[in-house]
Amino acid sequence: MAAACLARNLGTRNHTIEVIESPDIGTVGVGEATIPMINLFNKILGVSPTDMVRETEATFKLGIEFVDWGGLGRSYIHPFGTYGADMGGISFIHYFLRQSLLNGTWTPEIYNLETAAARAGKFGVLPNNDPSRPSLNHAYHFDAALYADFLRRYSLKRGVVRHEAAVTQVHQDAETGFVTALDLKDGGQVEGDFFIDCSGFRGLLIEQTLKAGYEDWSHWLPCNRAWAVPCERVETPLPYTRSTALEAGWQWRIPLQHRTGNGYVFCDGFIDEDQAADKLMGWLDGKPLADPRKLSFVTGHRRKMWSKNVVALGLASGFLEPLESTSIHLVQSALAKLMAFFPRDGFDPDVEDHFNTVMCGEYANVRDFLIAHYKVTDREDTPFWAYCKHMSVPDSLTQRLAIFERGGMYVEPPYELFREASWFAVLTGQGIRPRSWHPVADMMTDAELTHHTAQIRDLVASTAARLPPHETFIRHCQQRQAS
DSSP states (O other): OOHHHHHHHHHHOOOOOOOOTTSSSSOOOOOOOOOOHHHHHHHHTTTHHHHHHHHHHOEEEEEEEEESSSSOOOEEEEESSSSOOOOOOOOHHHHHHHHHHTTTOOOOGGOOHHHHHHHHHOOOOOOOOOOOOOOOOOEEEEHHHHHHHHHHHHHHEEEEETSSSOEEEEEOOOHHHHHHEEEETTTTTEEOOOEEOOOOOTTTTTTTTOOOOEEEOOOTSSEEEEEEEEEEEOOOOSSSEEEEETTEEEEEEEEEEEEEEEEEEOOOTTSSHHHHHHHHHOOOOOSSOOOOEEEOOEEESSSSSSSHHHEEOGGGGOOOOOOOOHHHHHHHHHHHHHHHOOOOSSOOOHHHHHHHHHHHHHHHHHHHHHHHHSSSSSOSSHHHHHHHHHHHOHHHHHHHHHHHHHHOOOOOTTTOOOOOOHHHHHHHEEEEEEEEEGGGGSSOOHHHHHHHHHHOOOOOOOOHHHOOBEEEEEEEHHHHOOO
């Protein structure tokens, strides 16, 4: 992603862009889920939805279904779109809160198009020339290795130089500490002015060389292990990811065109690693296509993601478990900020500080959103869930939860990724029911409120009904690219 972004935005006429990759260092991805911001990244690169379907065995994603999180036997969808239509300068959510008290029901999903389409197994492209109709926001499930290969070819066509070797030594300027060159296992050397560290958890440049430090959040997000394994596809791919809460963590299920990605994210303090692997293999829908691969991690981030002339991306910058599919977004977000502040004539410490402030803030906001999934629950049926329900959480999250529970209000801090609809979906799905709503929602009479909410409900239902089945749309994309 970094090479493709740099090649597309900076070009190789005035810059030399070199990538060092070792074939001996593998990747973990067995099926990757994303959030809608990937569409902006792809648009910048000129990559279309049909390119994604063709190159990466992609399916479309409308949100994430959470099963057994708030309580056993309960499920909800965190969709990518909003609920209803804003009125009177406030969110439709407040009208829904009032309406739910009026009619004694709790059915927010019927006011969200992405949820309605996901439940029906549908997907399609809606015309964007009618502002009165809801839009359909989407992301992708794709094969991470195929996406990487596609972007590698994309980058090479645009003049990026690739070295297939491992780094054996890092050279620094004796006075400034800036990285100056990397020795390669094949005997070569790569000199550079600016280095992007994509070396994973080991952080070869950002940590082993520059000692950036690490902010450990494992006391709030205790899961520290994951097993991942692909299996055969056994059913029509659903247009959403499924996350199922288990005794010591959660299981992901990511449907691709050619297979299904599976994993078990867990805490080894509450379940043995081998036992977790056995449980994952027993839950597969189809025949496994490989042996399970283990990932060990500590949730958190580097205290400095930009240090001197090095910027860390991906696992080299930090790790937040894939519960809300944020890993790829955080890479692309960092790249967008890097492009905005790319140095032309040397390095500015103020730019470095600003980049670190913004990225650390973005990580912290995603952290709070993830913690809420664990903290806001009725579950105490296993030691893991009892710990999560009663653990202390950051003050920033405590305040957000209290404000939301009292009046359904959304607090938006700087650098926020997940907005009001996302917090509403997760917090209410986990079990919080706000006790009140914004006073503007009281301006309608009961009859007017019932009429407006019924109109929105019917519009969502009729729009979802017109969409084609998800797999039909995938075949349509394949036929378009074939022609």
